[in-house]
Amino acid sequence: MPTDHSASRPTESASAETASGDTESDDHAPLLDVTDLRTHIHTDRGTVRAVDGVRFAVDRGEAVCLVGESGSGKSVTCESLTGIVPSPPAEMIGGSVSFDGTSLHDRETDLRAFRGDRIGHVFQNPQHALDPVYTVGAQLVEAVEIHREVSDEAARDRAVELLGRVGIPNPVERVEDYPHEFSGGMRQRVALAVALAADPDLLVADEPTTAVDATVQARLLALLRELLDDGMGLLLVTHDLRVVAETADRVLVMFGGTIVERGPVEAVFERPAHPYTQALFDSYDGFARRSDRPARDDVPEDGCRFRAECPHAIEACSGPDQPPEYAVAGDEYHTASCVYYAEDRRADDLLADARAAGPTGIEEDDD
Numbered sequence: 001m002p003t004d005h006s007a008s009r010p011t012e013s014a015s016a017e018t019a020s021g022d023t024e025s026d027d028h029a030p031l032l033d034v035t036d037l038r039t040h041i042h043t044d045r046g047t048v049r050a051v052d053g054v055r056f057a058v059d060r061g062e063a064v065c066l067v068g069e070s071g072s073g074k075s076v077t078c079e080s081l082t083g084i085v086p087s088p089p090a091e092m093i094g095g096s097v098s099f100d101g102t103s104l105h106d107r108e109t110d111l112r113a114f115r116g117d118r119i120g121h122v123f124q125n126p127q128h129a130l131d132p133v134y135t136v137g138a139q140l141v142e143a144v145e146i147h148r149e150v151s152d153e154a155a156r157d158r159a160v161e162l163l164g165r166v167g168i169p170n171p172v173e174r175v176e177d178y179p180h181e182f183s184g185g186m187r188q189r190v191a192l193a194v195a196l197a198a199d200p201d202l203l204v205a206d207e208p209t210t211a212v213d214a215t216v217q218a219r220l221l222a223l224l225r226e227l228l229d230d231g232m233g234l235l236l237v238t239h240d241l242r243v244v245a246e247t248a249d250r251v252l253v254m255f256g257g258t259i260v261e262r263g264p265v266e267a268v269f270e271r272p273a274h275p276y277t278q279a280l281f282d283s284y285d286g287f288a289r290r291s292d293r294p295a296r297d298d299v300p301e302d303g304c305r306f307r308a309e310c311p312h313a314i315e316a317c318s319g320p321d322q323p324p325e326y327a328v329a330g331d332e333y334h335t336a337s338c339v340y341y342a343e344d345r346r347a348d349d350l351l352a353d354a355r356a357a358g359p360t361g362i363e364e365d366d367d
């Protein structure tokens with residue numbers, strides 16, 4: 001079973017959209033609050049609704065994991081938060097993103113004051129973060145000095161400290177090396193160090209532990225837990241269900257640009273309720289530690305996005321909209337966007353499948 005990091009209950013509990021679509025009032029503002037986010041990508045073959053009405057929140061000290069197959073919209077969601085999604089071909093067409101009370105998508109908001117400072121990003125491809133013509137030390141020093149008024153010496157000390165914290169051996173020497181002198185996994189860790197240079201309040205990390213071995217992964221997860229304990233919020237994209245189990249307070253499952261299931265990690269792992277979550281967990285490869293499925297390009301544009309391949313599809317799944325999020329087994333914190341949960345009686349069969357589909361065995365596969 002997942003490690004329990006959920007002493008406090010989910011941020012979204014009070015602001016959760018009810019099955020009727022209403023939003024309940026909340027006197028506690030989360031660190032990050034995303035509402036109805038929509039980003040489309042224009043291609044030669046038409047427009048892809050990469051992010052299609054996504055809402056979620058992340059609080060201080062909370063880890064929220066985004067899971068879903070490649071192409072489900074996870075990375076575009078992350079890049080849309082601070083407007084770094086490449087445009088064109090992407091176009092952010094709607095929604096709001098509030099960070100610590102500031103609306104990030106307002107014209108007046110200077111996003112540069114947030115990117116890399118209060119919000120750190122780790123990209124799936126570390127090449128995005130590292131310049132090949134400068135040493136990693138120079139890039140870390142620059143990242144520190146842009147956001148903090150410190151001496152050159154203090155910035156260099158901080159660069160060495162950051163490299164050590166992300167598990168780069170001999171950081172005093174390696175700080176003088178260029179990115180090409182590091183392996184892919186090390187570059188990924190250097191990118192994490194750059195993202196942490198300014199002590200961000202929120203870290204948005206896209207597969208930060210993919211190319212590292214088990215020992216380094218354990219070290220990075222320990223570092224993330226340390227930062228969470230210090231109050232940093234974490235939005236983590238990963239295919240590795242073991243990382244989700246060890247890190248997440250809450251899980252968001254994405255398919256076709258929408259969130260189809262959400263809930264505390266224990267609830268989603270014990271009772272994966274949405275047929276897509278069940279299929280995703282069924283694809284979990286304990287050896288490769290990944291849960292993924294090939295992306296499909298025939299996701300319906302109306303009704304339930306999963307209905308083309310859902311074994312439980314019925315007429316009610318055909319639209320016009322993605323089904324509302326219904327409570328699963330009476331748990332208001334655990335919801336599934338599936339018509340079966342509109343009535344508890346109908347959900348019984350799916351919940352029977354849920355018990356079979358839970359990603360059991362991830363504890364047994366010790367290194």
Ligand code: SF4
Pocket residue numbers: 274275276304305306307308310311312313314316317323337338339340
């Ligand atoms: S709404 Fe219908 S098609 Fe969608 S997951 Fe539920 S049963 Fe399957």
